[in-house]
Structures are given as structure tokens and as C-alpha cells.
Amino acid sequence: MPVLPNSIRPRLPPPSPSSGHTEPVAPLPRRDAKRLHPRRLAASAPLRGWGICWGLRTRLQLYRAPAHQYYGCCNRIDASRSASVPYNFHVLVVCTGNICRSPAVERLLANAWGGSVHVSSAGTRALVDLPVDPPMENLLTGLGVSSRGFAARLLTEEMVREAQLVLTLTREHRGSVVELLPGAVRRTFTLRELARIISMHGLGGPYATYAEGLSALVFEAGRLRTSAPPQRPTDDDIIDPYGQSRSTFEESFEQIRLATDTIIAAVGNGPGVQA
Template sequence: MTRLRIHFVCTANICRSAYAGLRARTILSPHDFTTSSSGLQARAGVPIDAEIAAELRRRGIDPTGQTARRTETTDIHDADLVLTMASWHRGVILENWPEAVVRVFTLPQFVASARPQAPGPTSTTGSGPASIITAAYQHRVPAGSVGDVADPYSKGPEAAAACAATLDRLLIELDDLLAPISPPRRAAD
């Protein structure tokens, strides 16, 4: 089975998308998914934000070596699902890569759009991730209607903790939606 490729995007790839890409590796099944991240305005090589790194360490993840990467065409073209942290990120991606429209969402938008489309245990509709992504696109909610993941950069440890908690919740929901056969998770670590 081919693993679903999920790419996370934010502004600088040192807070939200970096956290999501690394944390998703511990929440999503490694046998079913691969994750990566980048930033639309990233300066390559800048290290991950210290406050977000501390949140990852609290969850048992070593962010050593995680540095920023700028979003490139291959990131968008190679991903099965592109999840941004804010509506404006999604807008920039669609301006530059309009052909990716069916697989580019904000993370909150995808969760809100896919939740009612995800098959239950007795469903006879397609239940694979590709069918859920297609259904989420066909029934998507407007990106701005579900909010963005707040940027914690330079806002202190409380903002980083709140961002990490939000991303943990969304990633657990993402896992439940894309891997509906396994039992739902209850809470983040």
C-alpha cells in the first residue's frame, strides 16, 4: 500500500508547520502516512522556534536539526494532501498552483469538511483517504469560516502551548478521519 503524503505549510516553517510535520509522525500511523513541511516565506536553514521546540520535547519529540524550508513546486505536486495553517497560505498556494485546488485546504477547513464525509463503521461508500479527500473537496466549508491556527511566533510560551494544543487536537481528528478503521483517539499526550 502506498502511504499518503501530507505536506504542512505556514509562513516561515519554524513554528506551526514545523510542529505539525514532526508531531504528525507520532499521531498518524507511520505505515499509512508520510509528512513534510515548508513555509511560503521561509529562510532556508533557520532553526525551529525555541518555544515550539520546547512543546515538541514535552511530547517526547526531539526537534534537533529541524530547520526551515521554503515551499517549492515539488512540495505541492508530490503531496496527496496539502494542509495550511491560515487561509492566506491556502490562497497563495492556489494562486501559484491552481491545479492543486482539490487537495489544498487549511488544516481546520479539512477537518471541518471531511468530518461529515468520513464513513462510519457500517458505511458502504469508499473509505480510503483518497475518497475522503475528494468528498471533503466536494463539500468543503469556506476556509475563513473555521478560523486559522494562530501563529505563536514571538508571543511567549503560553501562545506556543496553545498552538501546540490546537495542532494536537486537529492532528488527532485528522488521523481519525483518514484512518477510520482504527478506533478513534481520545486526547493528545
């Protein structure tokens, strides 16, 4: 398809939500490609409902697409999945085997926030389908938190992409997440890192909902991350108790509990929060 000059290039009609097909529009001149880079288009309200792809010879092209399939211009939303999900914020917790540390964090956070926030976990080298390790399960049970129905999962890029907040148990896990999806770096923290930033800067509510509180914390913590360095790099890690003594499990669980309590208090700080 030939490139049309600005003087005769057709105007883009407003997107139609009822449109069920993809309708190509004339490619843009090369000089406009930079101006209409996807990052800039994401903030452009008049172009909502228009999909973006790179055509032949790396020319940016706009394609007419059903408006309900896009948010802004760049972030694809699965409408069928969204319609069946009762929550509007997703927290992903990541460790190695997904049978000790990350399940404990998952169940503690889920127990505090109920069904209004979806909390899941996965492992970089998960022992797939195994339940929570018995020593950690006993520690959870001691706080009245159930681990029933849990099965370990292997971390995937899609899991990271779907999460609005990724909490890892060590700096190594944080690196693995960002390696899978570099764009997740601003919403990926170690558990103790996020708790430290919250404590040092007094972050907290009140918020209207848990989702609003978590969104605010992710934004503020990302902005303040470099201003709250740990005294020692290992202070950002939760020790791995797998295969260790009961006392090591208790030490690891205590580190997890203190950090999750800080995050829960910040999100639920004040009477404005509604579950």
C-alpha cells in the same frame, strides 16, 4: 509535417514499455483536437503510455514514449524517484517561516502514521535551514514527539505538485499554494478546515491503509467543502505564535493538536487500518 485526413491517417500502434526513444506520430486534424483534449485522454485506457504535447500552431500531437514514464496520459511520473520511496501518499504542510506551526503539524502527523505516509513541510517565507523554534520544540517534546533533524525549507511549485494533500495553517497560506499551482485547489485545505469538514460530516474509516484513508478524505472533503462553512472566517486559521509569549505558543499548539487529532482519528478509524 502535413495533416492527414481521417481516411488515411495511420492507426496508433500499442505503446511498447521497452521503447527507449520518442517516435513522432502524424498530427491530428484540428477537429479532433478538442475531442482528444488532455483531460479526456487522461481517462482513456487504450492511450496509456502515450505522451501529449502541443505542436506548432497549437495542434495536439501524440508522441510515442516509454510506457513506464506515464500514468494515464497526462501525469508524468519520475520512475527513479518512485522506486526509492517506500510510501505511497505525500502530505505537505505549509505556514510562513516553517519553524513553528508547520513543523509541529508535520511531526505530529508523521509520529501517528509512521513511515507509511510521507509528511513534509515548507514555508512561504521560510527561514531556510533553521530548526524548530524552541518554545514549539518544547511543546512537541512534552508529547513525546521529536523534532530532531528538522530544517526549514522554502515552498516551491514542485513540492505542491508532488503532494496528494496540502494542509496550510491559514487561508492566506492556502491562497499562496493555489497561486503557485492552481490545479492543487481541490487537494489544498487549511488544517482546521479539513478537521471541521471531517467532524461535521462524520468522515472516517475503516480503511485498509493510511494512504487509502487519506485519499478518501481528500475526495470527500473536496466534495463537501462548501457545505461546511466556518462560523467566522478566522476559524480556519491557526494563530501565529512566532515572537509571541509562551501562552500564545500554547494556544497555537492546542489548536494544532485538536485539528491533527481529528484527522488522525478519521484516517485511523476502525480495525481495518494497517500501518
